Amino acid sequence: MFFEVDVERRVGDAMVACRFSAPDGLTMLFGPSGAGKTSTLNMIAGLLTPERGRIVVNGRTLFDSASGVNLPPERRGAGYVFQEPRLFPHLRVRANLLYGARGAGEELDRLTDVLGIGHLLARWPRTLSGGEARRVAIARALLSLPGFLLLDEPLSSLDRPRREEIMTVIERVRDDLRLPILMVTHDHGEAERLATRIVEI
Numbered sequence: 134m135f136f137e138v139d140v141e142r143r144v145g146d147a148m149v150a151c152r153f154s155a156p157d158g159l160t161m162l163f164g165p166s167g168a169g170k171t172s173t174l175n176m177i178a179g180l181l182t183p184e185r186g187r188i189v190v191n192g193r194t195l196f197d198s199a200s201g202v203n204l205p206p207e208r209r210g211a212g213y214v215f216q217e218p219r220l221f222p223h224l225r226v227r228a229n230l231l232y233g234a235r236g237a238g239e240e241l242d243r244l245t246d247v248l249g250i251g252h253l254l255a256r257w258p259r260t261l262s263g264g265e266a267r268r269v270a271i272a273r274a275l276l277s278l279p280g281f282l283l284l285d286e287p288l289s290s291l292d293r294p295r296r297e298e299i300m301t302v303i304e305r306v307r308d309d310l311r312l313p314i315l316m317v318t319h320d321h322g323e324a325e326r327l328a329t330r331i332v333e334i
């Protein structure tokens with residue numbers, strides 16, 4: 134089973150509850166603004182602690198309130214592409230990509246090629262467009278050789294040709310690398326095309 138998630142927690146005034154399991158492929162979290170999609174990703178990444186519940190990814194228990202398991206984020210193996218790219222502003226693009234990278238040099242070359250960011254390596258993050266920064270964030274997450282991917286609206290602020298390219302990258306990660314992927318979107322077309330299963334929240 135790729136994901137077995139059952140979490141609950143109050144966030145501000147809202148009660149966030151999410152429960153699903155996914156045997157394989159890409160799971161799409163779909164729901165209205167404020168429903169708790171980002172909070173759910175944060176709980177799975179270990180950035181927010183559920184009040185109650187259990188998170189198992191690829192057979193590894195990351196969190197279990199009943200038995201007191203709560204792995205720290207760095208031991209969970211998540212590659213997280215946040216809603217905003219969150220690049221380190223004091224590091225050029227190349228250093229951002231290499232931060233936490235565990236892949237070999239060829240992997241950097243291959244990914245920069247696939248994501249069309251090879252010409253940006255010497256730039257500072259503040260000089261990137263929204264779409265460029267997002268592509269760097271996706272490459273950075275993949276270069277850490279994660280055990281699974283959390284993608285929070287990774288295609289927003291991209292133009293149509295670039296969206297197509299990134300969707301192809303995501304499909305490749307889903308089908309060739311067979312990494313468990315949990316992704317958030319508001320877009321029906323994206324959900325239909327990429328999702329193995331859709332979880333309404």
Ligand SMILES: Nc1ncnc2c1ncn2[C@@H]1O[C@H](COP(=O)(O)OP(=O)(O)OP(=O)(O)O)[C@@H](O)[C@H]1O
Pocket residue numbers: 144145146147149164165166167168169170171172173
């Ligand atoms: N730091 C915070 N303080 C108070 N309330 C918060 C905080 N962060 C989130 N919330 C509330 O928790 C609820 C869930 O937020 P969350 O960001 O997880 O929703 P979402 O489904 O990802 O929304 P969106 O699609 O707009 O990104 C919302 O009602 C939000 O207002």
